Every structure is written in C-alpha cells, then in structure tokens.
Amino acid sequence: MAKNKKQTAESDPLKRKRAKYADQVVNIGTGGESHQTRDNKTPGLTTQQGIPVADDQNSLKIGPRGPALLEDFHLREKLFHFDHERIPERVVHARGFGAHGFFENYDSLADITRADLFQRKKEKIPAFVRFSTVAGNKGSADLARDVRGFAVKLYTKEGNWDLVGNNMPVFFIQDAIKFQDIIHAAKEEPDRGFPQAQTAHDNFWDFISLTPESMHMVMWIMSDRAIPRSFRFMEGFGVHTFRLINSEGKSTFVKFHWKPKLGMQSVVWNEAVKINGADPDFHRRDLWQAIQKGDFPEWELGLQLFDDTFADRFAFDVLDATKLIPEEDLPIRRVGRLVLDRCVGNFFAETEQAAFCTQNIVPGIDFSNDPLLQGRNFSYLDTQLKRLGSPNFTHLPINAPKCPFHHFQQDGHMAMMNPNGRANYEPNSWTGHTSGPRESPETGFHSFPAEEQGSKLRMRSESFSDHYSQARQFFVSQTPLEQRHMVNALVFELSKVESSEIRIRMVSHLLNIHKDLAQNVADGLGLREMPEAADAAKPPKTDLKKSPALSILLNSPKSFRGRKLGVLITDQVDHTVFQALQSAVNKERATLEVIAPKIGEVTAANGSLIEVQQTVEGAPSVLYDAVALLPSEDGAKTLANMRSARDFVADAFVHMKFIGYVHAAAPLLDIADINNDRDGGIIALNGRKSALQFLESCRQLRFWDRTESTKG
Ligand code: HDE
Numbered sequence: 001m002a003k004n005k006k007q008t009a010e011s012d013p014l015k016r017k018r019a020k021y022a023d024q025v026v027n028i029g030t031g032g033e034s035h036q037t038r039d040n041k042t043p044g045l046t047t048q049q050g051i052p053v054a055d056d057q058n059s060l061k062i063g064p065r066g067p068a069l070l071e072d073f074h075l076r077e078k079l080f081h082f083d084h085e086r087i088p089e090r091v092v093h094a095r096g097f098g099a100h101g102f103f104e105n106y107d108s109l110a111d112i113t114r115a116d117l118f119q120r121k122k123e124k125i126p127a128f129v130r131f132s133t134v135a136g137n138k139g140s141a142d143l144a145r146d147v148r149g150f151a152v153k154l155y156t157k158e159g160n161w162d163l164v165g166n167n168m169p170v171f172f173i174q175d176a177i178k179f180q181d182i183i184h185a186a187k188e189e190p191d192r193g194f195p196q197a198q199t200a201h202d203n204f205w206d207f208i209s210l211t212p213e214s215m216h217m218v219m220w221i222m223s224d225r226a227i228p229r230s231f232r233f234m235e236g237f238g239v240h241t242f243r244l245i246n247s248e249g250k251s252t253f254v255k256f257h258w259k260p261k262l263g264m265q266s267v268v269w270n271e272a273v274k275i276n277g278a279d280p281d282f283h284r285r286d287l288w289q290a291i292q293k294g295d296f297p298e299w300e301l302g303l304q305l306f307d308d309t310f311a312d313r314f315a316f317d318v319l320d321a322t323k324l325i326p327e328e329d330l331p332i333r334r335v336g337r338l339v340l341d342r343c344v345g346n347f348f349a350e351t352e353q354a355a356f357c358t359q360n361i362v363p364g365i366d367f368s369n370d371p372l373l374q375g376r377n378f379s380y381l382d383t384q385l386k387r388l389g390s391p392n393f394t395h396l397p398i399n400a401p402k403c404p405f406h407h408f409q410q411d412g413h414m415a416m417m418n419p420n421g422r423a424n425y426e427p428n429s430w431t432g433h434t435s436g437p438r439e440s441p442e443t444g445f446h447s448f449p450a451e452e453q454g455s456k457l458r459m460r461s462e463s464f465s466d467h468y469s470q471a472r473q474f475f476v477s478q479t480p481l482e483q484r485h486m487v488n489a490l491v492f493e494l495s496k497v498e499s500s501e502i503r504i505r506m507v508s509h510l511l512n513i514h515k516d517l518a519q520n521v522a523d524g525l526g527l528r529e530m531p532e533a534a535d536a537a538k539p540p541k542t543d544l545k546k547s548p549a550l551s552i553l554l555n556s557p558k559s560f561r562g563r564k565l566g567v568l569i570t571d572q573v574d575h576t577v578f579q580a581l582q583s584a585v586n587k588e589r590a591t592l593e594v595i596a597p598k599i600g601e602v603t604a605a606n607g608s609l610i611e612v613q614q615t616v617e618g619a620p621s622v623l624y625d626a627v628a629l630l631p632s633e634d635g636a637k638t639l640a641n642m643r644s645a646r647d648f649v650a651d652a653f654v655h656m657k658f659i660g661y662v663h664a665a666a667p668l669l670d671i672a673d674i675n676n677d678r679d680g681g682i683i684a685l686n687g688r689k690s691a692l693q694f695l696e697s698c699r700q701l702r703f704w705d706r707t708e709s710t711k712g
Pocket of ligand 1: 090091092093096130131132148149150151164165166171175176177179237238239240321354355356371372373375376379380381383384
C-alpha cells in the first residue's frame with residue numbers, strides 16, 4: 001500500500017518547506033547561553049526545560065500516519081501549558097489597559113505628610129497605571145457607558161502605594177456590604193447571560209431605583225463622563241477621604257485628584273455606539289499610539305486638604321463615598337505630575353497580572369473610616385489570591401516593590417524569593433546576616449491613633465442620609481447641552497427596561513433631583529402621568545451653589561493638542577492644501593491620519609505620493625476629532641457613490657465635528673445634505689492660512705452650535 005511506504009524525515013514535504021525559514025526562529029528564553037539555529041544568529045527554540053528543539057512542526061508518531069507517542073514531552077508540554085494560559089479575569093474592571101511612567105513631586109510636602117515620595121522637590125518615582133471599564137468582560141468594547149477605573153501603583157522608596165481610583169469622584173453605594181449586589185445587578189442578567197458591558201437593562205435599574213444613595217452616581221454615569229474620548233482626556237479621583245500624616249503625627253484629611261494636562265473631552269453617545277463597532281479597542285489603541293509617538297499623557301496630582309473643623313462644618317459626611325467636596329468650596333492644590341511614557345512589553349505579564357490593593361499605603365498616608373474603603377481593604381488582597389493563584393503574587397515583577405524589602409513570609413506556590421539563612425521567625429537571637437530583618441520603631445508604618453468608641457451596630461450614620469442634594473448640584477452645574485445628553489442617556493437606558501414599574505420608580509427619584517430632568521425623561525419615556533416623588537430620607541437641599549468644575553464643557557481645554565484629524569483624500573489631491581494641513585496639525589501637536597478609497601498610496605496632483613493609513617470602509621469619521629475632505633473633482637464623484645464615504649461626512653456633521661473641505665468636495669457635502677453656508681463649523685480650505693484657521697477652530701473640539709439643528 002503506497003500510503004504505508006517507508007517515509008524518512010528528509011522526504012517530509014512540510015519539513016523541506018519549513019527548513020527555508022529555520023533561521024527565523026524566535027527566542028523566548030531569558031538570556032544566558034542559548035542554543036543556536038543554523039546561521040548561529042538567532043537563539044534556538046527550546047522546551048521550558050531548556051532542551052533544544054529539533055522539530056516544532058510534527059508530533060512524534062509511529063510512521064507518518066501512525067498513533068502519537070506519549071513520550072513526546074515536547075508536544076505534551078505545549079498542550080499542557082496552553083491549557084493553563086488563562087487566569088480568572090477581574091470580577092469587575094476586567095477590561096483594562098496599562099502603561100508605565102513616573103510621578104514627579106513639585107515641592108516638598110513634609111509639613112503635611114512624611115510619605116517619602118513627597119519629601120524631595122522634583123524627585124521622580126516609577127509608576128504603573130491601569131485604566132479600565134467596570135461592567136464588561138475582558139473582551140468587551142472600550143466605549144461602553146461606564147465608570148472608568150484609574151488605578152495607580154507608585155513604587156516609592158518606602159513601599160508600594162496603590163491609589164485605586166475611578167474617573168468619577170463618587171460611588172454608587174456607601175457600604176461595602178452592598179458592592180456585590182450593585183455589581184451583580186449591573187453585569188449580565190444571570191439567567192440569560194446578557195447584556196454585556198451595559199447597564200441598560202432591568203436588573204441594574206431595578207437595584208438603582210431601590211437604592212436612593214446611588215442617585216448622585218447615576219447622574220455621573222448618565223453624563224458624558226461615562227463616555228470619555230480617551231483615557232488621556234479624563235480626570236481621576238481617589239474617591240474616599242484619606243489621611244496624610246506628617247512626622248509629628250499630625251493628621252490632615254485629603255481627597256486625591258488627577259487632572260489631565262490635555263483637558264477633558266468626551267464623545268457623544270451615537271458616536272460611542274459606532275466606535276464600539278468600528279474599533280472596539282479605541283481607548284487602548286489611543287493610549288498605545290500616543291505613547292509610541294512620544295506624546296506622553298500627563299496628569300497633575302491634586303490634593304483637597306482639610307481638617308476636622310472643615311469636615312464638621314461640611315454639609316455632608318466626608319466618610320460618605322457618594323459625596324464629593326466641590327472644588328469651589330475647597331480648592332485643589334496641585335502637587336506633582338504623573339507621566340506615562342512606556343507601553344508594556346507584555347500585556348499579560350504586566351497589565352493582566354498587575355495586582356492593585358487599596359490596603360497598599362505607605363508611612364505618611366492612612367485610611368479614613370469610610371465604610372466602603374474599609375471593605376475594599378479586605379477585598380483586593382483576597383481577589384488577588386483568587387486571580388493570581390498564590391500569596392506570592394507580590395513576587396511578580398509588576399507587583400514587587402522597587403525598594404529593598406525583607407520579611408519572614410515564605411514558601412507557597414511559586415515562591416521565587418525565599419530568603420537565605422537560618423532565621424525565618426522573629427524575635428530570634430541570631431546575629432549578623434543570619435538574623436533576618438528587624439522592626440523600625442521610629443520610621444516604620446504607624447497607624448494614626450484615631451480615637452474610636454461606640455456600640456457594635458449594623459447601621460448607617462444619619463449623616464449619610466441625604467441622597468439627592470449633590471445629585472441635583474451635579475445636574476444644575478452642567479451646561480444645557482450636557483443636561484440634554486443626560487436626559488437622552490436616561491431615556492435610552494430606561495427605554496431598554498422592560499418593567500414599566502422600574503421606569504416609573506426611577507422617574508420618582510428624578511423628581512427629587514430636578515423637576516425639568518424628571519419631566520424630560522418622563523416625556524422621553526412616554527409616561528402619561530407623572531408619579532409622586534420618591535420618599536426622601538432627608539429633604540433635598542435646593543440651595544447648593546453650582547460647581548462649574550463639574551462640567552466638561554465649561555472646562556474645555558481650547559486646544560486640539562493630542563487629538564486626531566482624519567483627512568479624506570483621493571488621487572489628484574491638491575498637494576499644497578494637504579501639506580498646509582499637515583504642517584498646521586504638526587504645529588498644534590496633533591495627529592493627522594490619511595484616509596482614501598484604497599490603502600497604500602495616492603498620487604497627488606503634483607505627482608508626489610502620499611501614504612494612506614486607512615481605507616474609507618475601515619475608518620469611519622467617529623474615529624477622529626475633526627475631519628478634512630480633500631478629494632479631487634473626480635475623486636469626489638467616486639466617493640459620493642460610496643456609502644461609507646457618505647456616512648463619513650454625514651456622521652462628522654451630526655457629531656458636531658469641524659469639517660474642512662476643498663471646493664472639489666462639494667458633491668460629498670451635497671450628498672450628505674450639508675449646507676456649508678449656514679454652518680460655521682464647515683471651513684473652506686485653500687492654503688496655509690485657511691489650514692491654520694481650520695486648526696484654530698478645531699481647538700473648540702466640537703461645533704456645538706450645530707446641535708440646535710441636529711438635536712444631537
Ligand atoms: Fe473596586 N474592586 N471595589 N472600586 N476597583 C476591584 O479588584 C471592590 C470601588 C477599582 O486595574 C477588584 O483586582 C469592593 C471603588 C478599580 O486592576 C475587587 C468595593 C472604586 C479596580 C474590587 C469596590 C474602585 C477595582 C476586582 C466596594 C473607586 C481595578 C479585581 C467596597 C475608588 C484595578 C481586582 C485594576 C477592582 C472590590 C469599590 C476602583 C473585587 C469590595 C469605590 C480601579 O477586589
């Protein structure tokens with residue numbers, strides 16, 4: 001039988017083909033002498049045990065068509081390792097993206113804290129930051145309407161300090177005992193396993209409508225803060241009140257803030273939905289590209305510092321994580337900057353294995369009694385054991401301190417750093433290097449000796465019972481446009497709720513926040529009758545002053561820096577206009593991406609070649625902050641017949657983007673039904689001056705005046 005003819009390794013056709021590429025073997029070893037490939041240039045492939053591999057294409061068999069052999073340790077090792085590649089994803093904040101950088105202190109803060117990182121002016125310490133969404137799984141899309149995690153690990157000289165914050169300064173609940181419930185309610189409904197990464201479903205709004213303390217946070221997640229344009233353009237908050245302790249043991253309360261240097265910016269909802277389809281990795285790609293390009297994102301660390309007197313006078317409890325302290329009441333002191341300047345080399349090793357723990361604080365920083373924070377201090381350590389599988393997760397390079405550390409904790413799975421020597425307990429009477437480390441009574445961590453007393457109770461403090469006043473303050477502090485976005489968001493979310501009872505219950509809460517908000521949402525939901533306002537544990541205050549700092553639009557950066565212009569071109573593009581745009585974009589320190597019907601290159605009218613980065617099909621205008629249309633006359637006719645090109649223009653218009661255009665692009669504007677004469681956001685381009693003017697307009701980020709006509 002021909003098939004059973006004796007076949008040698010040399011006669012194997014696959015082998016002959018692969019031999020051609022034998023020199024391109026990639027090394028996964030970690031240094032030292034490695035086995036060499038034939039050309040002696042690239043390191044040789046080995047097993048995990050370091051055994052050189054001769055054949056990575058075929059398993060070991062009896063004859064070419066025979067059964068596989070159990071002794072094939074190479075095959076078994078590959079199968080075994082692959083089977084165990086996954087670790088449990090985070091229960092919340094599963095989808096995230098991290099980067100390395102540093103924190104630089106502006107000035108010594110020795111008068112308020114003895115934390116080592118704040119002692120010396122201009123000192124830089126390494127940092128790792130992971131941004132995330134909360135509800136979706138690891139593979140969900142970046143533009144979900146959601147809170148964003150903003151977790152910062154600072155590798156100080158006195159240990160790691162993890163400030164595990166969010167991009168919103170308040171939270172849904174006041175007590176850690178409700179965390180599991182809010183998260184269960186927000187995630188997929190357990191019977192059907194959907195919806196993914198969305199709060200627009202019955203369980204979430206059922207829980208919320210039965211939890212008045214969530215109302216302030218609901219205002220935040222229904223606002224544009226929940227659909228940021230980029231991680232780079234969002235604020236971060238430590239949320240809880242913490243303490244700073246100086247060398248005399250004096251305590252100052254503190255709230256931590258991260259202020260983005262590039263200013264805040266969000267997308268509009270219709271855009272978010274489309275971005276999720278066009279580029280589900282929009283946020284991670286944005287951060288990756290910015291860092292790779294050398295445009296390093298930066299935030300300033302801000303402190304709100306206060307004492308007991310302020311805390312006692314403040315209208316709310318500073319231990320209640322559903323409340324914030326308006327910046328206008330207590331200004332923020334900017335004390336340093338966080339710069340992200342290096343992408344991870346391996347996503348799993350760094351971003352996925354990063355283990356943030358709220359209990360990681362350093363001498364000079366301490367907790368407050370915020371009941372949410374107290375619960376978190378248990379939960380994070382516990383969750384790392386589940387996820388990373390060993391109490392030695394601190395040995396992983398991303399989690400290990402970068403300062404010296406010595407202790408008697410030993411063994412366990414994957415122990416990589418057991419100390420040498422005899423003593424593994426303390427006290428011991430050994431001396432010298434066998435004795436092991438000793439306590440530092442003066443300089444070690446001391447908890448702030450806060451006076452505590454009281455009966456053992458399960459109860460919420462009366463001072464936590466105002467659930468609506470700051471929700472109202474947030475709403476009235478928004479511009480009318482932002483308020484409309486909030487109304488639209490609530491109508492969208494609640495219209496996905498099947499139970500009319502839940503929808504009505506939500507409107508009854510909104511009545512306690514603001515009459516117009518409730519009325520507009522009720523109208524949007526088609527409610528025939530307005531319900532009674534929900535019973536409020538405490539009557540809402542209606543006299544809290546507006547806090548302009550809470551609005552994104554009132555704090556617009558007036559800069560296009562770090563943003564992206566999408567330029568749609570075709571063959572015969574006017575090279576002068578293109579060049580003028582390119583140099584105006586460079587001047588603004590923004591990015592220009594070229595889009596054309598086909599990838600590769602286009603030939604400009606002057607014969608030069610322009611590199612194309614994206615096709616019209618693959619790069620809808622939702623991926624850009626502003627767009628410019630530079631087709632030739634023939635090109636515009638071709639584009640006008642392409643659905644994707646028409647959507648490109650129409651969407652840019654509806655999403656209130658600035659649109660630059662050359663005269664030849666007129667058919668494209670026509671077909672998208674855009675009247676450029678009546679819209680100041682549509683700007684003619686014909687050379688250097690107009691390109692500069694266009695970029696100057698783009699600094700407003702959006703041409704919001706258009707919303708009146710488009711109801712965006
Ligand atoms: Fe978290 N949270 N959380 N959380 N949280 C986790 O830890 C938890 C809360 C936040 O990029 C988990 O490693 C409880 C507030 C961020 O790796 C878990 C409570 C804030 C991240 C956990 C809260 C946060 C997490 C899941 C209520 C803003 C991602 C996996 C008491 C200040 C960190 C993990 C990263 C992650 C518990 C509430 C922020 C289960 C019990 C409030 C940014 O431990």
